Amino acid sequence: MTRFSADNTGFQLENVIHNELVRRGYSVEVGTLRTGEIDFVARRADETVYVQVCETMVDPATRERELSPLRAITDAFPKCVITLDRYGLGTTSDGIKVLGAIDWLLD
Numbered sequence: 001m002t003r004f005s006a007d008n009t010g011f012q013l014e015n016v017i018h019n020e021l022v023r024r025g026y027s028v029e030v031g032t033l034r035t036g037e038i039d040f041v042a043r044r045a046d047e048t049v050y051v052q053v054c055e056t057m058v059d060p061a062t063r064e065r066e067l068s069p070l071r072a073i074t075d076a077f078p079k080c081v082i083t084l085d086r087y088g089l090g091t092t093s094d095g096i097k098v099l100g101a102i103d104w105l106l107d
Contacts, residue, residue, distance in 0.1 A: 009084070010055040013101060014039060017053045017082055020105060036069045048077040057083050057098070070096050 021028045021042045031038030031050065040051040050070055057063040070079040071094060080097040082104050083089075089098050 010053075013055055013082075013084065014053045016105070017051065017101070021051070031069075031073075033069055033072055035072060038069050038073070048075075050077060050079040052081040053101075054081055054083045056085050057081065057088060058085065063088075067092065067096055 018028055018040060021040060024044075026042035026044045026049070028040050028042050031041040038050050039053045042049045042051060050073055052066045052070060054062065054066045057066055066081050070081070073079065078097070079095070080099055082099050082101050084101050085098075086100060089100050091097050
């Protein structure tokens with residue numbers, strides 16, 4: 001069991017994103033893959049969105065670790081990573097959106 005800690009920004013960010021998805025009317029669950037997991041599979045009516053949450057993706061290894069599970073999903077539903085980073089945002093060559101958490105929350 002992970003305990004709340006003021007020092008664990010990544011855990012706090014995941015909780016904020018989860019709560020906002022629920023507030024926006026999604027049912028939210030963790031996605032399980034053979035090679036890992038997706039932080040959130042959010043569903044609302046016929047809509048599905050795959051969401052990874054990452055405090056920072058500055059390190060190329062971290063960026064790859066966060067994008068890999070999304071790349072393993074072969075359906076056409078939207079995929080995104082939500083991060084506290086303010087640069088490196090946009091859409092990857094394979095269609096995964098990298099979004100700033102503050103902008104996403106204010107959207």
